[in-house]
Amino acid sequence: MAPKVLVSDKLSETAVQIFRDRGIDVDFMPEVGKDKEKLQEIIGQYDGLAIRSATKVTAKLLEAADNLKVVGRAGIGVDNVDRDAASKKGVIVMNTPFGNSITTAEHAIAMMFAVARQIPEASASTQAGKWEKSRFMGVELTGKTLGVIGAGNIGSIVCDRARGLRMKVVAYDPFLSQERADKMGVEKVELDELLGRADFITLHVPLTDQTENILSRENLEKTKKGVRIINCARGGLVDEQALADLIEAGHVGSAGIDVFAEEPATENPLFGLPNVVCTPHLGAATSEAQENVALQVAEQMSDYLLTGAVQNALNMPSVTAEEAKVMGPWIELAGHLGAFIGQMTDEPMQAINILYDGAAAEMNLEALNCAVIAGILKRANPDVNMVSAPVVAQERGIKTSTTKQGKSGAFEGYIKVTVVTAKRERSIAGTVFSDGKPRFIQIKGINIDAEVGRHMLYTTNEDAPGIIGTLGRTLGDNGVNIANFTLGRKEAQGEAIALLYVDEPVRAEAVKALQDTGLFGQVKPLAFDVA
Template identity: 85%
Template sequence: MAPKVLISDKLSPAAVQIFKDRGIEVDFQPDLGKDKDKLAEIIGEYDGLAIRSATKVTPKILENAHKLRVIGRAGIGTDNIDKDAASKKGVIVMNTPFGNMITTAEHAIAMMFAVARQIPEASASTHAGKWEKSKFMGVELTGKTLGVIGAGNIGSIVCDRARGLKMKVVAYDPFLSQERADKMGVEKVELDDLLARADFVTLHVPLTDQTRNILSRENLQKLKKGARIINCARGGLVDEAAAADLLQSGHLGGAAFDVFAEEPAKENPLFNLPNVVCTPHLGAATTEAQENVALQVAEQMSDYLLTGAVTNALNMPSVTAEEAKVMGPWLKLADHLGSFIGQMTDEPIKAINILYDGEVAEMNLDALNCSVVAGIMKRFHADVNMVSAPLVARERGVKIATTNQAQSGAFEGYVKVTVVTDKRERSIAGTVFSDGKPRFIQIKGINIDAEIGRHMLYTSNEDAPGIIGTLGNTMGSNGVNIANFTLGRKAAKGEAIALLYVDERVSDDVIGKLNATGMFRQVKPLEFDVA
């Protein structure tokens, strides 16, 4: 059955056509996002939800999203999506961070020109029939120093355009390497140095705990007298009240804001101040950008729903379509390993340690980690998946550690999962054979070769005669057919294990009969999703 996607905001007809061309059923209701009650009523019918900023994806809406697998935001900002609630529901949240890079960078440059030459005020004055030529004395950009805070995708484009304007560019970005700075033709500096030297400062960072009010009152006061600031990134990066005070005192020569701490911005201390240019969050508002992000979100959502490829997800590691094909059996193995550990562990888990050996160590380990953790956490939350599992583990205080190493044994690659509780450590390892089928190859340090089936039975005992006969007789006399029978032991008369692949779930009655023999330390029925 074809996946079904709801578009609840205004998206390009070309984006709608992409879904259709990929064989996805699409329901285009561009005004539905404004009616949250109606959206909550019908969301349960859909596998995907494509939105812009008008649709608010709240916990109430997600409660009813029983089939929903992915939310695609055409644009960068996802403040209108409750990402924690989506993650708990197991829904991937995607955005399109690259579709409006050029448009936003160009808007920042345009705002810099506007505040340098006081263009909006001069235009309004001229429209009013005045001819105040001497009032609007501007400054040139050529030769001036531009301080760029954040030299990522958009910031780097601004740097390039500013260099074309013959500006001296200094950049502050903790993640900017010297090699990258040299290639961009900018000087890498610390924030205080940037503030002391810049004639213009433009912001291009996300809003985080580290960047909130990065241009605080204290930092704004460090700017040279007459400096101008531009914010086309995110509201909350600048102390707007402090900026207003410093504009009125003359310390700042001007400011241009496209984003505000509270939006829609109906009131703001920056409004109606001289040489302050304000626009209503227009950074991405060009025909080209709106088309680009709509097409990108349609392609990304289609790829995920049809092939499992994950691109630009905020709560899930990215997985290309090629990776999804190669990693499919390994992802399934990771889930099985986690599921085995989860079903065998009754006490709270403190840590999960995952070892990747050989060829699998070169794969997308973030995605494999998510699959392992999802397998484990299903024991505690039946509806958990790769998206929600890391959040569930984090909420429980579980520490996750990963190690990868070159091939160290007979297998070209294998995965070993160890969980730590207050009482014990428990481990299991597995590999994928050339036929693409996952296998368990070690449990508690005991080597085995076990095919994985939907219904299985695990037993442990002291190595002694009669175990195989007891298991076979008990299964047979109770009508349980054994498809595969795997044995392993540490040493003669030491600890031994058995893993049976059976045709149906082993009943509590059969488990009771096995325990009654007194021959087993542990008897545990197991279930695996092998579809």
């Protein structure tokens, strides 16, 4: 019996035909994605669901999706898909991470031109029968400094186009290596320097805890007088009220905004201000990009449903069915090892070195490598998956090396991950016990035995009496319950570490309370994707 796919959003007829040509039974119902009750009523019939942004794949919908095997999102963002619920249901979630990069980059460049020459207002004035030539004095892009916040896939394209316009480009990206910056022909700078030097600033980062409100009022006030701000990335990166205030005050010259903190944006403090260009999230809205991502998702879903091949999956590695049973726990471990180092490292990474020992060395190392790299990069880019991770790492100039060796210790096998930056090396090792559960077994060369939990806390200190009591008492006073407590040290009175598995995320007040004791070097809350 042929697999059955529902297309519940607007995909091109060419993309729908791909399913048919591959022998898949497809129902093209582009309006049903907006009808939650109807979608829930019929979803149980389908093996695959192809969507854009209108369809909401919720936990409730997935409960009714008894036959669903794959959700394919034509585009990058999967905010409309409950990935945790999909993973628990055994449903693969795919996206198309590179299909609209050029389109979004071009929209950012178009916004730069629009605000530099006041094109929308000049057009409206002229079509209203006015001839206000002296009112619309613009500025050239040539010779100006463009500050690019986020030099990943889209940001790097913007850098290339801007250099073609003879702009000087400075880039801030904690994961951009100097070697990669040199190849791109841009100057790598810290954020404060970029803010102070740039004539135009454009954002190309995902919305994460680290990037939210990155152009805060405080940071906007650090910019050059007359700076022009472009955001075609994500709403929530810019303090919209602060930006509006600074435009009205004359500090910010103009802004081109394609994305908003609340969408659809029917009201916003930026609306109606002079020389502010606003568009309704059009970054990926070209016929070429929409066609590319639609064709790509149709091919990916067809490949999976017919052959089991997995591409651009956000919640599953590229692993054959034969490998999956044995490798599953090791892939999970690899992701946790990467996530630990990714959360601990704030400096640009130059290299990722992965050592496979014993039984681990006999597995599909490419998939394990992808899991490690994806774990490391997810902190900076939540959209990274195990397929796109090596490409993203390469774009950022991060070199990856793999070493295999025979069984060398007490464990049947283990994985050790080392990240190299300009200032230091940081390493962590882990294994999978006979119960199938991943464990951390070594951090910074210090042996431990730590179960991996969803919420954890890592601390360092000089080995001395009273540390454990202080740690437990301070966390208790701040309402943190400890599920598991692991200690390690190199030698008596030497460097020591603690890794705690706790029931809830450790809040900032608890971190500060520990820091205020003066006993701890590092106090770092960690989070892991643990079912």
